[in-house]
Amino acid sequence: MILPAAHEIEIQRMLDPSEIFDQSSPNYQRETHCWAAQKDQHPAIVLRPKSLPALQSVLRYLYASDLDFAVRSGGVGSSSARDVVLSMGAFDGFDFDRERATVVLGAGQLWGDVDRKMAALAPGYATVGARYPFVGVGGSILSGGFSWLSHEYGLCSDPKNLLDAQVVLFDGRVVWASQEPELLWALRGGCGNFGGEPFEINSRN
Incomplete structure (x- = not known):
């Protein structure tokens, strides 16, 4: 599959070359690997924005285009598309608030990454996270x-555990889901049909 030249040019204007993987890139396979082979649609390119403004720009463009695309947070998901996979892999932030006993997590990391960060930065605490370290944060919480x-x-998505989520909307706007009660309600039970950037969740000691 080859991306139409007009789309390729526009995407190259929005993102750094290090944020774009074509099928010849050594990172392509890692970013498109699916849990089952029949789920893989062999996308033309993978986009892996490294900043929130870059994510806003490319998501706004993709929604306005005729491109087939899917958002991937990592792990053992089945996100694939004919044209573009939008990887959240660069969003791997971790911020532990000891006073509130909460942690803000980037949606693109694996629970194994979170476990290591908890052990190093918040010893004695744990999150209500997926059972296996190779599972992605974003997809597992939304499921x-x-x-x-x-x-x-x-569950991870229960209101007492998933406290809030920062979301990039289809038009590129960024909101915290707590500002939109129906959006937060959907994120807590949308079965992977919604996407957040960082999640704020409770931690336990």
């Missing part, structure tokens, strides 16, 4: 999220 702690603290 409910079963944790080894769920028998006591519930």
